[in-house]
Amino acid sequence: MPDAGTESTARVRALADIRPVVPPTRLLADLVPPRHFADARFATYRANPAYPSQASTVARLEEVGAQLAPGASGRGMRGLFAKRKAVPAIYMDGGFGVGKTHLLTSLAHAVGPDAAYGTFVEYTNLVGALGFQATVDALATKRLVCIDEFELDDPGDTVLMSRLLRELADRGVALAATSNTLPGSLGEGRFAAEDFLREIQAMAARFEVMRVDGEDYRHRAVVTETQPLPADVVAQVAASHPGATLDSLDEVLDHLRHVHPSKYGAMLDDVTLVALTGVHPVSEQSAALRLVVLVDRLYDRDVPVLLAGGQAEGAGAAGAEAAMFTDEMLRGGYRKKYFRALSRLGSLAEDGRALTRTPAA
Template identity: 30%
Template sequence: MIMWHPGRDGRNLQARASAAVDTAAHGLGFTLDATQRAAADRLALLAGQLAAAPAGAHLLHRRHHVRGVYLWGPPGRGKSWLADTWHAALPQGFAYRVHFHDFFRRLHDSAFRHRGEARAVDAAMAELVGRARVVCFDEFHVHDPGDAMLVTRLLRELLDRRVTLVATSNYAPDALLPNPLFHHLFAPAIALLHEHLDIVEVAGPRDYRTLAAPAAAAGFRAGALVSPDDAASLAAFGLAAPGPDEAADLHLGRRALRTRAVRDGELWFDYAQLCETPTGTADYLALADRFATWVVGGIPAWLACSSDGRQRLASVVDVAYDRDIRLFLTGPDHPGRPPAGAPTPADYTRTASRLAQLRDSAELPTATR
């Protein structure tokens, strides 16, 4: 991260942010498409505008509020990469970047620590955001009507603090909370997004996540879809199937989840225990804080999974991707992937784009299996 110095560094921040994106793209061996270029230019302009605003003015004067940016488009078009690269070019402490629903978890935990205070949410917000001038939300999406009012309040709190927002999403603002029965609940938040952010579509022709993973892939891309679900298939990926005596309860707060094994940095679950029981994104985020490798085994054929189980499995994939967890999904029939025409969870196009980055045991040479 670059340390902030007033004067020349501030005046050059727009150019530095633009150059950072070009340098990163060159290092990865590709050229920005037209929609990525437009998004990169708008983010660079934002960096310059933030640098030009007096330090601390966003906390004191409405006239110094800097308009944010909302990047949206299909999965795999580089929205998160653009925002990450831009964020890395900013001065240290200038921006707070977080996965959108991870922010909710952290806010809840912080508000709990401040319980009993007159303005617990304000104290929690100050603890999380500090004096950051920008909050960057990745994967901004709303499907649950119960979240609609919470998200609206969150946006209002941040904007009242004169914080500039940057967000990435697979949805245009007007398409958030798409269920027509509940969409009206989110209309106030959508109006806030249009009022305070420039909406930039990033919808180039290529899904970059479908490109072949480098041979030395690490993190999420070092995981795999493993079929059949047996010791030999697992061994091809350096995994040793746990024995019955390794089964153990893993405690998350007051809850206990049954695991196949808990090893040093490595966590093994049966699909039925992880996805067909009432777990949720908050649980997966907590697990991501503690384990760098997950193996979810015994995944049945897609149509044999419940709709809730499929949704939870998609959430597992999304959290593993966002936290760069090495994820292995094992089962007898293309684990985690639906047959043509089968029902899929909300946002499954994003999940499918991410699964495409994992190695597939069915595509490995026979000698390596």
């Protein structure tokens, strides 16, 4: 690291030094819409008139939200659904950045405290921490369970979640889920929905598929082409920003090996900026997947990121964000996760770059 940042970096703590202790009760308490979507409501979703499916999805979710909202039908709500033979179960399918998470969090906000909200990974982590039956019993107290980023790439976890959803639905809990389709995929949407319905097997007939068409509002292809920042600039900005952390990418990757993914959110409790130096393509699949979870938690909490490339000066023109994963990974079985992480990381990196031009408060 350049001498200019040596003295200032001594005052900056490292993310790799944070070892959170997270009781199971917190995992339950954390099943709420993330900070990034604290203000998300149906009224703030801007449906693109060029894609009518957006407006139709909003209308259907508003209807479900009204059915499930506190006081809508009192204690007779589940009895009402039982007479219809099925509780509401919605699956939103679509590409990256079309607002599915905005809509899912809007639905959770409409239902209020009677809604549980989490990502697929957070629910599987909850089962790991509490046990399956205890998780069912805890979530069965809710009117609605929202699952963002439903993942189909781990057969064991998919079977686990399918069973969890079935037991919750049998207890009268409404369900809503999202997942991603790769941009430019042949039959985008249709195949993703078919994959989802096939993998959840016994639950498939209960889900209503809502297609959300549109383009990535984050414009991932643009933000991931920004140039990496110099390491000394990253160090200096981190040193001047209260609550910042500063590590090399390899230090963070090593640390994530020793922290359960369910604790990544708690690790960021009072972190306001994450600065990484020596950014390079991650070649180990397990390390890359842990990094994806960290990026998701950073995005949930609106934590800006500063990235300094690790290439030799003048080598390559790709941005540091785009260089996080190898080309082989971006073509492999977990590519949906990696593309989602790039989309989110690009957005957070733009927030971080803004701090290099604006003095910290």
